[in-house]
Structure formats: C-alpha cells, structure tokens
Amino acid sequence: MSNLRVRFKAYDSAGAFLGFLRPSSWSASVQHDDAGTLSMTYPRVALNGGILKRGLEQGLEIGMEVAAHDGTWVEPYNCRFLLVSRSRDAKDATDTVTLNCMTWIWLTKKILNLNMGALLTDTDNKGKRPFYSANPGMIVHTLLDENRERGGAATVMPAGFNSSQDTNGDTWASKMTLYYDPGVDLYTVIDNLSANGLCDWRTDGRMLKLWNADSTALCRDLSGRVRIQLATGLLESPEEETIEGLAGNILIRGDNDLVFTQENPAAPTPWGKWELYSSQGGVSNKDTARLMMQTQLASAARVRGQYTRQILTDDIDYLPLVDYRPGDWVTAPTVNHGEKVRVQRVELSNRNDGGVKCALMLNDRLYDAQTRQAKRIQGITGGAVAGGASGATPAPEKDHRVPKAPTGLVVQTDAYLDANGYARGLATAHWAAVTQATNSTSIEITSYRVEWRPNMAGETWRSAGVTTDTTLSWGNLDCGTTILVRVRAVPTYSDRLGAWSDPVPADVARDVTPPSVPSVPVLASETGIVTIHWDGNTADGGRMEQDFDHVEVGRGTGSNNISMIAATQSGAGDYLDTTLSDGDTRYYALRAVDHAGNRSQWSTPAQVTCHGAVSSEDLEQITQTITENKEILDQAKEELAGVKTDVATAKTDIATNKNALETANQELSTVKTDVANAKQEAANAAAAAAGAQTTADSKSTVYTQPDEPAHDNLTPGDVWRRTSTKAPETYWLGEPNNSVSVLVTHTDEVEETLVWNGTRFTPYYLFLDSLAVTGSISTDLLAANAVTAEKIKALAITTDKLAANAVNADKIAANSVTADKIKAGSVVADKIAANAITTAKIAALAVNADKIAANAITAEKIAALAITADKIAAGTITSDKIKAGQFVGYVFTGAVFQSHTEDNKGFKLRDGALDMWNANGDKTVHLDGEGNENILVGTLQTALSGDRIVISPKFSTTTIGSDQYQIGSGISFPLSGTYAMVPYIATQSNDSKYGSISTITINGGMRTDGSAGAGTGFGSFMRLGQTRNPSTKTEMATVYMTANCDYLRKSADTSRREWRSSFSLNTTSGDGTTGYMEARKPGAYASCMVRANGNAGDGATRCELLATDSNAQIGMIANLNTGYLSLGGYLGWINGAGTFQCNWVEGINHINPYSYTTWTLTIAAPKYGRYKTLAVVNSTDSYPGLSGTVCNEKSGSAQFIVKSMPSRLSDVTGKKDYTLVPTGGVNYWVTALSYYIK
Structure with a gap:
C-alpha cells in the first residue's frame, strides 16, 4: 500500500535544473493523445520564489514528478510543462503569482x-x-x-x-x-x-x-491486474451516458451498387427501431461490409458512457501515473460495476492537508472508439478516410526514395608507421549527416560508404569502408600522394542507395618527425685507427624508434663544425676511421636517419686523439738511437783512422776467416734487427705518423704519404716514402661468415722509397762510398779487437767481405749466438744435425705457440696420450678453434652450451634444461627435461598455415554492434581456406566498459561475414563467469549463449539479424537471479523467464512464458509476491489433454416461469482421464429467478438443466409477495467451463 506523492522541478530554457517549487496550491491534467495543463499559485517570497521572478521571455519549464512505490521519483509521460502566462495582484504583500502552464506538446504549435x-x-x-x-x-x-x-x-x-x-x-x-x-x-x-x-x-x-495507434507498448491492457473498487477506491463517481447512437436498422451503401439493410436485434427499442445510414466507400463485397460494421453495430446496440471517478490516493495498491497512466486499460465500476475502461485523463490537485487529490476520466470501449471517430477531421484534403476506408489500411509499400548526397565532406590526413617501421598515410573523412531524401522528406540512414582513388587519370575507385557514424578513417596510403574521396548514404529501409558527394582531393601527409638523437659515441684509438662505437640507444637511454634506418657518423676539428663522413651504420656497432695521423685530435658525433629520410640533431660530440702504430715516446727514442749511432759512427771514423796499420796487419786473419765471417754476417744481419730492420720499420712508422721528418743528417726532409709531394719546396736529397693506397681488407680467424673477422689497413705500408734529384724522384740507395773513400780503411789500420760486432753497421759485412772458412765455431764466443741473434727462419731442419736438439737442450717454456710454424705439429707428431687435460690451459680451446663437423656421435656430459657470454642473453642449454632470453634480458623460454615446469613466453602456434592452433597470451574480443572490447588470453583455431571469423576459446579479464571481470568465452567462428545476404553470416557464442551489472557495475555471475543469423551485422537486410535464439543465466549482487531463454524472428519472439529478485529489485519471484509481437502478448505470468497467475490469449487445448475446455449456449433463449430446459454441452473427449464441468446461467432481465445444475457428466459431454422459479411467491404470512420471474418469462444464455482430472 502506498500514497500518491507529487513534486515539481524547475528548469531553465536550456533544460538546466534550477530548483524545487513548493506552490501553495496547484492543479494539473495529464491526458491521452491530448494537451494537458498545469496551474499553480506561488508566493514569490516563499522558498525558491526567486525562480519565478525570471522574465517570461527567459523561459521556464516545470517538470511534475511522482514517487513510485520504492520512493524513487519519475517524471511520467506528458508531465513537462511550459510557462506561457502568469498573473498577480500588484498590491499583494506576499507577491503571490498564478502560473498558467501548457504541456510540452504545446510547443509544436510554434x-x-x-x-x-x-x-x-x-x-x-x-x-x-x-x-x-x-x-x-x-x-x-x-x-x-x-x-x-x-x-x-x-x-x-x-x-x-x-x-x-x-x-x-x-x-x-x-x-x-x-x-x-x-x-x-x-x-x-x-x-x-x-x-x-x-x-x-x-x-x-x-x-x-x-x-x-493502440500499440501495446504504450496503451497497456492492465484490466486483469489494476481494479478500482467502488466501495474502497472511490470518493466521487460522476458519469455521462447517451443513447443518441442507438439504431435498430442500418442501411449500408458501398461501391458497385452494393446496398442492403442490416438489422441490429441487440439494440433497445423503447420507441421503435431507430434507423442509421452508413456509407462504405471502397467496399463492394457484402461480407466485407458486414465485417467492417461490427464496431458500428455494437456501438448502436447499447448505451455509451464516459465516467469520472475521484479516487483515494492514500494507502492504495495502484498509484495513478505510476502503475497505470492515460491510455492504459483498467477495470473500474461503470453501470456494470466492473468493466474494462480506458484511462483518458488523470487530474491531480493539492489537498489542504498536503496530500494529493486525483480524478480519473474513464471511457468505455465504445465511447473511446466514438470519441476518436468524432475527432476525425475531413478538412485536411485527402487526409480523412470515410466509411469503409476507415478500416485496415494497405500494407506499407517498399521505400524507393534516394537519400541526398552528403555535404560538408572534409578529409584530413596524417602519417603513421606500419609494422615494418615504414611511413604510411592515414586519411580521416568527416561529413554532415544525411536526414532527407531527394524529395526533401525525412529518411533514415543506416550507414555511409566511403570510396577513394589516387588523383590520376584511369584510376578506379576503391572502398575505404562502411560506417554508421559521420566519420571514417582508413590507412595504408602512399605518403606524399594526392587522393580523391567521396561518400554516399545507405538508407535503412529504401532500396535505393544515396547520391555520391562531390569528390574532395586530399594530400596524404608525409612522415616529417625526425628520429631521436642517438647516444654519445664511445671513442678509442690505436695503431692509427679511431674506433667510433655506438650502443644503438637514444640520448636518454631508450631504444630507437620503429622507423629507424641508420646513423650518420660526423667528424670535425671542433664540437661545432661536425660534418658527415659515413652513413653506413644500421645499428649498434663500430665504425673505423683510418684517415687520421698520429696526434690528430677530432670530435665525433652521430645523428639518426629514419626510413623517410628525416634526420635527427647531432648527438653530443666526443673527443679523441689519434695514436699511431708507434708512440711519440718510441719515436723520440728511435731518433735518439739514430743520433747516438751517428756519434758512434763518427767515433768509429776516428778510430778507423788510428788503427789503419792494425787493419792492414789483420788482412790475413780477415781473409782466413772470411768464410766464417760470411756465415756470422748472415746471422748477425738477422740478429741486428733491433738496430737495423726493427729500427728501420720504426722509423718508417714514425715517418708515417709525423708526416714529414728529416734524414739522419738533418739535411733533407722525409715525406711519408701516398701522394707525391709538391715540387715547389723540395731540395735535392729530400726523401719520399710512398705509402700504400690499397683499400682496407678483412680476413676470418676461422670459418668464413662464422668466426671473428679482422680488419687489415695498408696505410702504414711503404711501397717504395724515392729521393728528389732536383728534377724528379728516383729510387733511393745508400752506398758506402757516401760514408768513406774506397780503400781508405784497411786491416793494417785497425787495432786488434778494435772492430767488434757492435762497431759494425748491420748488414755492413756481407759474405763477399769474408774469406772462405774465416768464421768457424772456435771464432764464435760461447753463448754469443742466441735465439734473438738468429734470423727468423734461418735455422731449418737441414741445418741441424740429427739428434742434436734434445729436450735437455731446450729451456723450459722456450718453445711456445708463437715459436711453432702453422700446421707444423700434426697428429702423427704427437705421441699417444701425450696431451692430457693438465697440459691444456684453461679457456684455450674455444668454439672458433674447433673445425665444423668434428663432433659427430659424441656425448657431452656436464656441459653448458650457450650463444652469449653474458648472463640472461641468447640461449643456454644445460643438463636437463633449455633457457632463452630476449634482447631486454627477459626470460622467454624454459624447458625442463624433468617436465616439472615449462615456460614459453609469447604466441605459440602449431603451423604457419592451414588448420592450426594459436595460443596467445594477449587476446582481445569485441562486443558486436558496439565499441566495447575485452582483453585476456586465448586459443584460436585458424581454418584452412577463407573465413570471416576464427573460432576461439578465450578468457576475459578486463572489459573496456565494466572494468575487471573473469569469464571464459567460446566462439565457433564463421566462414562468411553475412554481407552477401541470405544464407551467410551465421555464428554462435558462449560466455560464462563473472562480469558486472551494466547499470551498477557490481559483480554478476553469468552464463550466456546465442545463435544468430547475420552475427556480425554486415547484411544489408537488417531484418536478418532479428533471427536469433539465446539463453542466459544471471545472478547479480544484491539484485537476485534471473534465467532467460528466447527465440526471435522479425516482429515477434517467444521467451521463458524465471526471476527471483532481491531487496535491491522489486523483490518479486516470478515466472513468465510468453509469445509476443507488436499486436499482442500471449502466455502465462506467475508472480509469487502478488499471488497472481496471469494468463493471456484465447483459451485453447492440447489435442487429447486440454487442461480447460469451454462451452456455451449463445443467442436469445427463453424460459417461462416455473419450468426447466436441459442442454447437452459437448466437449472433446480426452485420451486419458475425464472432465469436470462448471456451468452458469446468465440473464440481462430483472428478476430472472434462474438456477442451473450440471448432471450426466461423460467423457465427451455433460448435461446442464436450467430451471426457473415461480413467477411470484408469498412469505409465510401470506401478506407479502415476491416477484421471482416476470410473468412473460426471461431470456438467458449458458456458459460452461470443463477442467481436466484423472
């Protein structure tokens, strides 16, 4: 039981809420298909009275709201009012104003x-x-x-x-x-x-x-539920009845000379039969005319009534404007006490005690029909349909209108990066919505089709896509090109596509965004080469963008004059600069270039000084050594002059020892490499580093360079050491393309030495005669032992200077010939006596790897079992030392095979496990040989094509017909051949609309998407788990299955998507649980629903089994809370076992006083069991005095005896008579109901 409560909300002309109004008095009317009014009196000095001080021209809206049973406030239909006028007494101290408002529909008059x-x-x-x-x-x-x-x-x-x-x-x-x-x-x-x-x-x-008209969605039939009782629900009951429309004979005239008279025996005839004329244009068939006259006959046969009922509004079951509203059918007392009537108008006003008064205007069915008939206006030419044409109208014809071309087409473009990092164009088109056909009538648009083509002659139009919005984006366009775009509307119901808009050109944007600045290069220098190393990262430590292509290497003499020297570096690694000289200081920087050619700024420069093959300190030492040697030579000249006699005396000994000296000289020429060859090579390197040195006598300039020096400043004797111009070379330390490569540069190699003779450069030779006169130094001039090895210039004594056998073993001091005195390669096997070299003759560690010629030690040179593990240095045997294919059929135990020396990089194969890491050091694979734990990070699929299984840790699903999506993980099953949707089993952990959820979904996939129309686009789906209530976002358990035609909604025939069936179970937090199953087709559906609501809902426990279309709802509703079992539809029965059967005796049946009549009621016999029959006798006459008895019940029939009372009876005293049956008898009819029992 509830009370009717009303409140008023004020809004400005923009619909913004201003506040609540509390008038001192008010009244309102809400009508069915008619304009209502609101009048209120309000002291403007009262609360919120300032709202009413607004000027009328500012606009004021008032919404009337009523409270539902649960206390929520709602604004019913037709309860928004406009303030159109007001009045007041200017002398009233309370500034009371009377507002006159019209319902919102009044605005359509403007x-x-x-x-x-x-x-x-x-x-x-x-x-x-x-x-x-x-x-x-x-x-x-x-x-x-x-x-x-x-x-x-x-x-x-x-x-x-x-x-x-x-x-x-x-x-x-x-x-x-x-x-x-x-x-x-x-x-x-x-x-x-x-x-x-x-x-x-x-x-x-x-x-x-x-x-x-009379849609059940608006004009609901609540007569079986909403009953207004005369004794308890009404305060006042004025009513209006008329007999103006009674008629006993009706003359009907139609087309094609159709004329006949229809009697109306049910019409009262207090003054004879009244006559009526009916014209039915467009009707030429008598049966059709009779059918169309049924309403008119019924109307002409009885009194028509309109009833006003003032009802209680406190402690009532059914609240007006809440449980029923204008247009609904309810049961209320009329002349027949309880009749189905339509609520035409609800009038509300305030009571003095603060409550609400309510009056209902009710029309019976005939009055309602006549009211509508009387309002028909013929003045709108052709708009009224007279006579028979007021019945059923022709079915709607197919729409053939053409939508107008869209206007305001604007195309914007942008650039984006594809999966490979290359720039592609993205176009976005916007246009104005189409709302009219070409004949300027309103038309519905279901979607828009957009096409584009390159702006070149001969190019064909291509589809950009279809959208239900007025904007569409599509990509994969060539950057920097010009395209043409057009759009057309696709109507919802018409079979004609819209006109194309005028094509609009658009230039596809280019990628103009430069990549990030690279990190600072790391520099190093040795042997005259500068190494520029880049770690592949950006200046802030991040990774380069997806469209990165390469870096350019820049060099300069300062940090502000960097210029590019190379553009070949495509990733992290080293670039070598071999063009600098020793001591040169340079700045290096990097800049990134993307696939589109955009360049970043130079990185922060780094500085390095080039270091040659021989350091400056070594060059100084070599120069000092040369100076000292010159002094020694000068001193030697003096000594040679002093010992000239000794040299002459020693000639014989020298001649004798010539051969020995020749051999010794060969050895000494090798031994003196530290003074001669080594120092000469150092001098050459020094010359290459210094650019231009001088000769030992400081008289001439030495030029070490690849190009011939300029002749302008040359003097005879200047030396040019021409260096190599060959390009750098590389060689592999092991297997080609599978081992470390070594870079060899030739910039330090001296091809030849030339001397300037004043005219040109000629080969350079150093002769003894440039130092001393031939024959000026003889043995007799040398003192004994004056000429020692260190006094003799390297290579100065050659074999032709020594006498045969002059140098023998006894001429050589013990231990004077050591390994460092022997020329490399001069002692070979044929120079060594057999068994002369034993292990005792070799010093410990004297023979190491660099003393042994390549391939000198082979397997046959090594004794069996001579090489054991303790003879091999740790780490000396690496993968590049082992020839490919050497290990076949071998078993390795306790080993670790890895592709990278760092931890958490590449892969590692250990005993019983395989682990892999990505470039970031994140573990991606762990395979446990024991089977305890196996991890594979990322997407896994069983094949590259055809029927296969794909396991994805990141899987997303979308809600059809919405931008809502869900993410989780899933298993998909791509099919061989073509398909529109891949079958999948997926989890959903987050929903874009509802947040965190936990469900499992199954989709059977689709071969076709439905765009081809009939016979395509079928799909099914299932979800179970925990999702969320769409309105409250609270947790909800759900099971949902559906099987749909046009599952993806791609079919142009939108009615195809109405063919579907579904099943759902929902249990919502605080709102009960529901089970629902339905099958749908266009315009109709059948459903079964069971529900047990919680306190948050209406608390109802109910079951519904319904079949519904736009005209009716047939089925059963059981509501435990109200106790009602509601049935809808004609009473039928299932063959052989109908629960109920009806029978009746219609027409005018007459019985005289104190008599009886027997009727046999026939019913269909059941296959099992039998029927019990209930029957009643009815009469419209006063004092009918009738009774009835059911007897002789059989499987397929029962008899019903109708008995009448005597015409009159007296009481026991005989003083008072009672009329039971009129003396002329009464008319009656019989109604029977049989129910099925065992």
Missing part, C-alpha cells in the same frame, strides 16, 4: 509547415504540400527536421522515432496520402493523425515520441 518549395503548382491540390503514401513518422519527422534547420523550436524537441519505425521499434502500420496547407502547425498535424487512428503520441521530458 512549428509550422513553411516549406514553400514543396507546394504543388498544378492539379486540384495546387498550393498544398503533398505527402504521398506517407506514414506518421515520415510526416512529423520531416516537419521537425525542416524547423530544426531553421533554428526553430524543434532544436529543443528531439524525436524518439523515425520515418520507418515508431518509438517501440515497430514498423509503421499505416500510410496515407495527405495534402497540407502552408502554415499549418505541427500540433494540428499530430492531433489529426492520432484522431484518424494512425498514431498515439506522448512527450517524455523534452522528447516527442510516436507509436502505432
């Missing part, structure tokens, strides 16, 4: 038919605007759209319907051809459409809604 371009210029309807075969939605929507474009009142009145479907989504059932005069207002149009039985309307807040 929306007029002003499209002069749509008026006819010829025919009988010249000057009128035609709507041919138009439905109510098309007419009203068109007038709203035109007014909205003019900036009129329609801008604040959205439409809750369209030109093809009403507010409930049902197709418009009726069409008419109408002609409207210019200037007619939209309210008149809507009022006459509803009066002609084409539509019903309501306002919902600011929105205008239209339904098919």
Whole structure:
C-alpha cells in the first residue's frame, strides 16, 4: 500500500535544473493523445520564489514528478510543462503569482509547415504540400527536421522515432496520402493523425515520441491486474451516458451498387427501431461490409458512457501515473460495476492537508472508439478516410526514395608507421549527416560508404569502408600522394542507395618527425685507427624508434663544425676511421636517419686523439738511437783512422776467416734487427705518423704519404716514402661468415722509397762510398779487437767481405749466438744435425705457440696420450678453434652450451634444461627435461598455415554492434581456406566498459561475414563467469549463449539479424537471479523467464512464458509476491489433454416461469482421464429467478438443466409477495467451463 506523492522541478530554457517549487496550491491534467495543463499559485517570497521572478521571455519549464512505490521519483509521460502566462495582484504583500502552464506538446504549435518549395503548382491540390503514401513518422519527422534547420523550436524537441519505425521499434502500420496547407502547425498535424487512428503520441521530458495507434507498448491492457473498487477506491463517481447512437436498422451503401439493410436485434427499442445510414466507400463485397460494421453495430446496440471517478490516493495498491497512466486499460465500476475502461485523463490537485487529490476520466470501449471517430477531421484534403476506408489500411509499400548526397565532406590526413617501421598515410573523412531524401522528406540512414582513388587519370575507385557514424578513417596510403574521396548514404529501409558527394582531393601527409638523437659515441684509438662505437640507444637511454634506418657518423676539428663522413651504420656497432695521423685530435658525433629520410640533431660530440702504430715516446727514442749511432759512427771514423796499420796487419786473419765471417754476417744481419730492420720499420712508422721528418743528417726532409709531394719546396736529397693506397681488407680467424673477422689497413705500408734529384724522384740507395773513400780503411789500420760486432753497421759485412772458412765455431764466443741473434727462419731442419736438439737442450717454456710454424705439429707428431687435460690451459680451446663437423656421435656430459657470454642473453642449454632470453634480458623460454615446469613466453602456434592452433597470451574480443572490447588470453583455431571469423576459446579479464571481470568465452567462428545476404553470416557464442551489472557495475555471475543469423551485422537486410535464439543465466549482487531463454524472428519472439529478485529489485519471484509481437502478448505470468497467475490469449487445448475446455449456449433463449430446459454441452473427449464441468446461467432481465445444475457428466459431454422459479411467491404470512420471474418469462444464455482430472 502506498500514497500518491507529487513534486515539481524547475528548469531553465536550456533544460538546466534550477530548483524545487513548493506552490501553495496547484492543479494539473495529464491526458491521452491530448494537451494537458498545469496551474499553480506561488508566493514569490516563499522558498525558491526567486525562480519565478525570471522574465517570461527567459523561459521556464516545470517538470511534475511522482514517487513510485520504492520512493524513487519519475517524471511520467506528458508531465513537462511550459510557462506561457502568469498573473498577480500588484498590491499583494506576499507577491503571490498564478502560473498558467501548457504541456510540452504545446510547443509544436510554434512549428509550422513553411516549406514553400514543396507546394504543388498544378492539379486540384495546387498550393498544398503533398505527402504521398506517407506514414506518421515520415510526416512529423520531416516537419521537425525542416524547423530544426531553421533554428526553430524543434532544436529543443528531439524525436524518439523515425520515418520507418515508431518509438517501440515497430514498423509503421499505416500510410496515407495527405495534402497540407502552408502554415499549418505541427500540433494540428499530430492531433489529426492520432484522431484518424494512425498514431498515439506522448512527450517524455523534452522528447516527442510516436507509436502505432493502440500499440501495446504504450496503451497497456492492465484490466486483469489494476481494479478500482467502488466501495474502497472511490470518493466521487460522476458519469455521462447517451443513447443518441442507438439504431435498430442500418442501411449500408458501398461501391458497385452494393446496398442492403442490416438489422441490429441487440439494440433497445423503447420507441421503435431507430434507423442509421452508413456509407462504405471502397467496399463492394457484402461480407466485407458486414465485417467492417461490427464496431458500428455494437456501438448502436447499447448505451455509451464516459465516467469520472475521484479516487483515494492514500494507502492504495495502484498509484495513478505510476502503475497505470492515460491510455492504459483498467477495470473500474461503470453501470456494470466492473468493466474494462480506458484511462483518458488523470487530474491531480493539492489537498489542504498536503496530500494529493486525483480524478480519473474513464471511457468505455465504445465511447473511446466514438470519441476518436468524432475527432476525425475531413478538412485536411485527402487526409480523412470515410466509411469503409476507415478500416485496415494497405500494407506499407517498399521505400524507393534516394537519400541526398552528403555535404560538408572534409578529409584530413596524417602519417603513421606500419609494422615494418615504414611511413604510411592515414586519411580521416568527416561529413554532415544525411536526414532527407531527394524529395526533401525525412529518411533514415543506416550507414555511409566511403570510396577513394589516387588523383590520376584511369584510376578506379576503391572502398575505404562502411560506417554508421559521420566519420571514417582508413590507412595504408602512399605518403606524399594526392587522393580523391567521396561518400554516399545507405538508407535503412529504401532500396535505393544515396547520391555520391562531390569528390574532395586530399594530400596524404608525409612522415616529417625526425628520429631521436642517438647516444654519445664511445671513442678509442690505436695503431692509427679511431674506433667510433655506438650502443644503438637514444640520448636518454631508450631504444630507437620503429622507423629507424641508420646513423650518420660526423667528424670535425671542433664540437661545432661536425660534418658527415659515413652513413653506413644500421645499428649498434663500430665504425673505423683510418684517415687520421698520429696526434690528430677530432670530435665525433652521430645523428639518426629514419626510413623517410628525416634526420635527427647531432648527438653530443666526443673527443679523441689519434695514436699511431708507434708512440711519440718510441719515436723520440728511435731518433735518439739514430743520433747516438751517428756519434758512434763518427767515433768509429776516428778510430778507423788510428788503427789503419792494425787493419792492414789483420788482412790475413780477415781473409782466413772470411768464410766464417760470411756465415756470422748472415746471422748477425738477422740478429741486428733491433738496430737495423726493427729500427728501420720504426722509423718508417714514425715517418708515417709525423708526416714529414728529416734524414739522419738533418739535411733533407722525409715525406711519408701516398701522394707525391709538391715540387715547389723540395731540395735535392729530400726523401719520399710512398705509402700504400690499397683499400682496407678483412680476413676470418676461422670459418668464413662464422668466426671473428679482422680488419687489415695498408696505410702504414711503404711501397717504395724515392729521393728528389732536383728534377724528379728516383729510387733511393745508400752506398758506402757516401760514408768513406774506397780503400781508405784497411786491416793494417785497425787495432786488434778494435772492430767488434757492435762497431759494425748491420748488414755492413756481407759474405763477399769474408774469406772462405774465416768464421768457424772456435771464432764464435760461447753463448754469443742466441735465439734473438738468429734470423727468423734461418735455422731449418737441414741445418741441424740429427739428434742434436734434445729436450735437455731446450729451456723450459722456450718453445711456445708463437715459436711453432702453422700446421707444423700434426697428429702423427704427437705421441699417444701425450696431451692430457693438465697440459691444456684453461679457456684455450674455444668454439672458433674447433673445425665444423668434428663432433659427430659424441656425448657431452656436464656441459653448458650457450650463444652469449653474458648472463640472461641468447640461449643456454644445460643438463636437463633449455633457457632463452630476449634482447631486454627477459626470460622467454624454459624447458625442463624433468617436465616439472615449462615456460614459453609469447604466441605459440602449431603451423604457419592451414588448420592450426594459436595460443596467445594477449587476446582481445569485441562486443558486436558496439565499441566495447575485452582483453585476456586465448586459443584460436585458424581454418584452412577463407573465413570471416576464427573460432576461439578465450578468457576475459578486463572489459573496456565494466572494468575487471573473469569469464571464459567460446566462439565457433564463421566462414562468411553475412554481407552477401541470405544464407551467410551465421555464428554462435558462449560466455560464462563473472562480469558486472551494466547499470551498477557490481559483480554478476553469468552464463550466456546465442545463435544468430547475420552475427556480425554486415547484411544489408537488417531484418536478418532479428533471427536469433539465446539463453542466459544471471545472478547479480544484491539484485537476485534471473534465467532467460528466447527465440526471435522479425516482429515477434517467444521467451521463458524465471526471476527471483532481491531487496535491491522489486523483490518479486516470478515466472513468465510468453509469445509476443507488436499486436499482442500471449502466455502465462506467475508472480509469487502478488499471488497472481496471469494468463493471456484465447483459451485453447492440447489435442487429447486440454487442461480447460469451454462451452456455451449463445443467442436469445427463453424460459417461462416455473419450468426447466436441459442442454447437452459437448466437449472433446480426452485420451486419458475425464472432465469436470462448471456451468452458469446468465440473464440481462430483472428478476430472472434462474438456477442451473450440471448432471450426466461423460467423457465427451455433460448435461446442464436450467430451471426457473415461480413467477411470484408469498412469505409465510401470506401478506407479502415476491416477484421471482416476470410473468412473460426471461431470456438467458449458458456458459460452461470443463477442467481436466484423472
């Protein structure tokens, strides 16, 4: 039991809430298909009275709300009002104002038919605007759209319907051809459409809604549930009845000379039979005419009534505007005490105690039909349908209108990176929505098709996509090109595609974003080479972008004059600069270049000084050594002059020892490499590093360079050491392409030494005669032992200077010939006596790897078992030392095979496990040989093509028909051949709309997407787990399955998606549990629903089994809370076992006083069991005095005896008589109900 409560909310003209109003008195009316009013008196000095001080021109809206049973406030239909006038007494100290408000539909009186371009210029309807075969939605929507474009009142009145479907989504059932005069207002149009039985309307807040006439979605039949009792529910009961429409004979006239008289025996005849004339244009069949006259006959046979009932509003079961509203059918007392009536109007006002008074205006079915009939207006030419044409209207014809071409097409472009890091173009088109067909009538648009092509002759149009929005983006365009774009509208119901817009050109954007600045290079220098190392990262330590291509190496003498010297570095690694000389200081920097050619800024420069093959200190030491040797030579000259006699004396000994000296000289020439060859090579390197040195005597300049020196500053004797110009070379330390490579540069190699003779460079030779006169030094001039080895220049004594056998073993001092005195390669096997060299003759560690010629030690040179593990240095045997293919059929135990020396890089194969890491050091693979734990990070699939299984740790699903998506992990099953959707099993851990969830989904996949139409696009789906309530976002357990036609909604025939069946179970936190199963087709569905609501809901426990379409709902509803079992539909039975069967005796049956009549009621015999029959006798006469008895029940029949009382009876005293049956008898009929029992 609840009380009716009302409150008022004020809004400004923009719909913004201003505050609550509490008037001192008020009254309001809410009507079915008619404008209501609101009047209130309000002291403006009261609370929120300032709201009412606004000027009328500012606009004020008032919403009337009522409280539902659970206390929530709602604004019912037609309860938004506009303040249109007000009045007050200027002398009133309380500044009380009376407000006069009209319901929101009143605003349509300010929306007029002003499209002069749509008026006819010829025919009988010249000057009128035609709507041919138009439905109510098309007419009203068109007038709203035109007014909205003019900036009129329609801008604040959205439409809750369209030109093809009403507010409930049902197709418009009726069409008419109408002609409207210019200037007619939209309210008149809507009022006459509803009066002609084409539509019903309501306002919902600011929105205008239209339904098919008598749609069950709006005009609900609540007569079986909502009952207003005469004794307890009513306060006042005025009523209005009339017999003006009674008729006993009706003359009917149709087309093709159809004329006949129809008697109406049910009509009362207090003054004889009254006559009526009915014209049925368009009807030429007698049976059809009779059928169409049923309503008129019924109306003419009884009293028509309109009843006003003032009802209680406190402690009642059914609240007006909450449980029922204008347009609904309820049961209320009329002349028959309990009759089905329509609520035509609800009138509310305040009570002195603060409560609400309520009066209902109720129409019986006949009065309601006659009221609608009386309101039909023929003045809208062609808009009224007289006589028989007021019945069923033709089925809607197929829409053939063409949508207008979209306007305002604008194309914007941008560049993005594809999966390979290359720039591609992205185009985004925007356009204005299409709302009209080419005949300027409103039309619904289901989608838009966008096409593009390169702006070159001969190119064909290509599809960019289809969208339901007015914007579309597509990619994979060539950057820097020009494209043409066009768009057309696809209508929802018409079979004609819209006109193409004018093509719009657009230049596809280029990638102009430079890559990040690279990190600072790491520099090193040795042997005259500068190494520039880059770690592959950006300046801030991150990774380079996806479109990175290479880095350019720059060099400069300062940090601000960097210029590029190389552009070959495509990733982390080293670049070698071999063009510098020793001591040169340079700055190096890097800059990144992407695939599109964009360059970053130079990185922070790094500085390095080039170091040659021989250091400056070594060069100084070599120079000093040369100087010292020159002094020694000078001293030697003096000594040679002093010992000239000794040299002459020693000639014989020298001649004798010539051969020995020749041999010794050969050895000494090798031994003196530290003074001669080594120092000479050092000098050469020093010359290459210093650029230009001088000769030992400091008289001439030495040039070490690849190019011939300029002749201008040369003097005879200047030396040019021409260095090599050969390009750098590389060689492999091991197997080609599978081992370390070594870079060999030739810039230090001296090809030849040349001397300037004053005219040109000639080969350079150093002769003894340049040092001393031939024969000037003889043995007799040398003192004994004066000439020692260190006094003799390297290579100065050659074999031709020594006498044969002059040098023998006894001439050589013990231990004077050591390894460092022997020329490399001069002691070979044939120079050594057999067994002369034993292990005792070799010093420990004297023979090492660099003393042994390559390939000198082979397997046959090594004794069996001579090499053991303790003879091999740790780490000396590496993979590059082992020839490929050497280990075949071997077993390695306790080993670790790895591809990288660092931890957490590459792969490692250990005993019993394989581990892999990615470039970031994250473990991606762990395979345990024991089978305890196996990890594979990333996507895993069983094949590259065909039927296969793909396991994805990151898997996303989408909700069809929405931008909602879910993420989780999943297993998909790509198919061989073509398919529209891959079958999958997936988890859903997060929903873009609901947040954290936990579900498992199964999708069977699809071979076709449905765009080809009938026979394609079938799919099914299942979800179970924990999701969230769509409205409260609280947790909810769910099981959902569906099997759909046009699963992806790609079919142009949108009705195909209505063919579907589904099953769902939901248990919501605090809101109970529900099970639902349904099967749908276009326009109808069958469903079964069981529900046990919690306290957060209405607390109902109910079961529903229904079959529904736009006209009716047939089935059963069981509600435990109310105790009602509601049945809808005709009473039928299942063959052989019907629960109920009905039987009746209709017509005018007469019985005289104190007599009886037996009726046999026939019913279908059941296959098992039998029926029990209940029957009643009914009469409309006063004092019927009848009774009835069921007897002789059989399987397929029962008898019913109707008995009448005597005409009169007296009481026991005989003083008072009672009339039981009129003396002439009474008329009656019988109704029986049989129910099935065992």
